[in-house]
Amino acid sequence: MTAAGLGAAAVLTGIAVGAKPAHAATAVSTRQRVVVIGGGIAGVATAWLLDGRHDVTLLEAAPSLGGHATSVPVDVDGHHVMVDIGAQFFGPYSHPIYNKLVTSVLQVPTVPNQLDNTVFQYGVPTPLMVSPSADRPITDLLQYLPALQAVAELMDRARDLEARRDWSTTVADLVEAMSVDETLKESFVYPYVASVNGATISQAKEFSARAALALAVRPLVNDKTEYVNARDGLQAVVSTLADECTSVTTRVNTRAVALLRSGDCYEITDSQGRVHLADQVVLALPPEPAAALVAQLPQAEPLFSAYSRFRYMPARIAIHRDPIYMPASPADWSSFNITRDGEYCEASISYARLRGDAPVYKSWVLHRREEPKQLLASMDFRHPLITPDFIQAQGQLQRRNGADGLWFAGSHVFDVDSQESALYSALTIAAELAPASANRLRLGTLPTSPATP
Template sequence: MTNYRSSPQLSRRGVLASAGAGAAAALLGAAGRPGAAEAALPGRAGTRVVVIGGGIAGVAAAWLMDGYCNVTLLEAASTLGGHNATVQLDVDGRQVAVDLGAQFFGPASHPIYHKLVTSVLQLPTVPNALYNTVAQYGVQTPVMVSPSAGRPITDVLPYLPGLQAIGAVMAGAKDLETRQDWDTTVGEFVEALAVDETLKQSLVYPFVASVNGASIPQAKAFSARAALALGVRPLVGDGAEQRTEYVNARDGLQAVIAALAGEFTTVTALTNSAATGLSRNGALYRVVDAAGRVHVAEHVVLALPPEPATTLVAQLPGADPLVRAYRRFGYMPARIVVHRDPVYMPAASTDWSSFNILRDGDHAEASIAFQQLRGDVTLYKSWALNRRQEPEQLLAETTFRHPVITPDFIRAQSVLHSRNGCDGLWFAGSHVLDVDSQESALVTAIRVAAKLSPLSPNRRRLGTLPPSPVIP
């Protein structure tokens, strides 16, 4: 168990320095434990809340309620963060923060999250130059290489048919976004495109599948809008040509978690503390954690993935509709490796891009080249669940579950929306709203906090929210 306690003497700079050294978890934490407040209605100060799940949704919800509600945050893992997982690597004598899970965000695709990170928490970011190469295993010449700074236009002219095909994909994706069409599947969307059949198979399907970490057959069942949303959203709206910026948190997304948790005052965050029991007696919930501790609260926020959430809600009477809804959220395995050797890159270095997609049969996995992405370090982050060979210079790896966002996945979200807050049970997380992103997770946390802590100091710090594509 780790108690995260905040201290008036611990500055944000100190927290970030510790996070950069990989020691933030040992320094952060909550100054206050939940008191014996009287039962409170939503919106009243002193309300007791248990937040289950310490990813960005759970940590943000706790932070937004801090100073107003008495919050207990339970996380099953040894550290907070969830998919905001950062490793500190020594690369040529230099410490480099690498995000193993979530990574990219921008002012157009993630406007509220971007504001939180850059304006409220004032964390440093590094720009990313995102451009693509798509190739097939065993074929030396790529199917497509996109333009980029430093790549002469003459070098990409042979790939004009592929570039035009991706242009057609983006135009169709903008139409889906404008119409808010979640029902058209990737298979239906691609087959309707006026694109050569060979390019559909060798380029379009691999491109869409790799962006979502799926096999090509899996990707065909995705909602086309969900599959393409994060790539196309910067291109929608006024001034779209100036909205394609993506960044990373310089010290990794774990630094975002560290900064939020470092400001806790009325939040007790307990790691290695999976919630194992959930019951309700009158107006009060009882949450039992893995250590056998019992946490009593007026409200419970489920900010954990659907699979463990199902186990908890099934313990409540009358929860069958929620259980059925949770079981409609499909997931698939993913494996990420960080390495020094360019084992998954195109044969010719002149064809390298920041995002390199290699199709091999039904699988299309990507490799991010940091030297192309940021220009400051030679390093690769690759999806490697179905590769033919392992990297020779493996530095780090992780596995996790990635959502399969089908049209039914989106429809299942409406069940959670309809029951959000009923009997003091709330839902937060990237699966609850829109597509899987830091933005959707944060927005769900804001919606919960708006009901339970409308006058909290951190919600006021966040200020007026910019328009977000995840909010209909």
């Protein structure tokens, strides 16, 4: 794309488009066939942004759209609420573009959160830390002062990484440079960071420190965390986007099994045996299934190499009624409760304290000693290990974005694993393929996003 074209796209999107590959497609003015593979927020948002300008086919392997934005209905003792079993939190500072889409454009109702933390060792009644909150003034928590001071220093250092846009400093680098006691680092600081990302302590030490702490420090305003939830679950956001589309054909329970280049277009074969022709293809897939598709293309090695650098770890999240993973004393219960058990540091969210609605719990349970006794739902996920190499792989992928009509979308393509980074990836594609689409114009001038490279 020419420099003038890049400038025009930047004006239209209100975001930096980023470095373009040598053979990236120029802005598309004619109506084209676009196949979007993957129906998470990135894929659905891409389809929504291209709606009306191109003929879009959206393929999703699962029975429904949403990906990590999966919500389950819970009815407990007369309380009815949609609980997000996957992605959940967002706000104006951590997710500025996504927040604008949800609250201003789609007008999906939200509920505020009370976010406080308790960190404790499995089997030990006294917590390692309990954070202040509306009903817990700091004067009542002086016994936890060393841990609270460690968190304050950690957040200050995380702010500095954000300001310097430093992805290379690892969690181990950052924590070892802290002024706190060495024992506190091992017993509290590393477990605290690990729990934010669902990682083991060893895995957490490898993380890019900026990536590990981004979603903890970005929403902090005047020492208060500004996060909300979608009242009816994040799946409501995906459903609203899909329902608004007019030129998008959506096929669920349909996996893309083959991707071939045929002349000037692509042939995508799905699991039902249908062949879809496309002028542009968007891979809105996690790295592993995306790599399996690009491996079928000629000269695929650079892309396959980039995808192989994205490392993931397993996680299992459960929605349950019993407070099995809460601290020993109810007085120490927070909305976000972190249990350290050896290498494992898993969290349990109390919905009653977080949002004041259903008395249910959302817990990471892959490494727990006990299963919930009143299980309502569970789902397996793969969380990214966002190391400095992961960030370098993003750049490798971004430099090829749009080459030969092949595009990449998803929360892994930019920044950290969030709904904001997924939406940002969709917007970079729309900036080239449909910068003046009706839905893009509805978003208006966009706030600066932390997902900007």
